[in-house]
Amino acid sequence: MTDSRPEPKYGQYGPTPIPVEPAPPIAAEQVIAPAPRRTWDLFVTTALLMLGVIDVVTGFGQFTHLADALRAAYAAQKFGAFTSGDLATAMGIAINVVRITVLVAAIVVSLLLIRRGRLAFWVPLAGAAVAGVFVVACVLIVILSDPALAAYVANQSATP
8 A cells, every 4th residue: 555645744645623612701700710619617626625725624624633533432332432533533634634634635626627627526426426535534534443333343243
């Protein structure tokens, strides 16, 4: 198969280009608008964060004096004298530090998500769950390591 045409230059026998019309200019009104604000998310996130602040502030004293609170609870339940005061004080300080840290992290992450137009109400809920699990774990460690409670449980199981 022979071709009678002269030797082509680069791209000379290629497909013919399709004419493209220029795009119309974009008016100021046609600029892409940001994502619509979800006012319900902003309201719910703010309310949950405020509840978190109130909870951390009102619970600060209770966890600072966790040993005193457990002594009162033991006396009310007639478990005997609470004796793990040093452990309770250390755990109370740890609880306060973790609760404040989680609250600050929840506030920062919520603000970033709200600024980007994304859902943020779940952040305070997740923070509350993390802090709650930590509080329960620490208080259980203090209670279950107290010899007075162990003696009370042993006494209760020995009597028919």
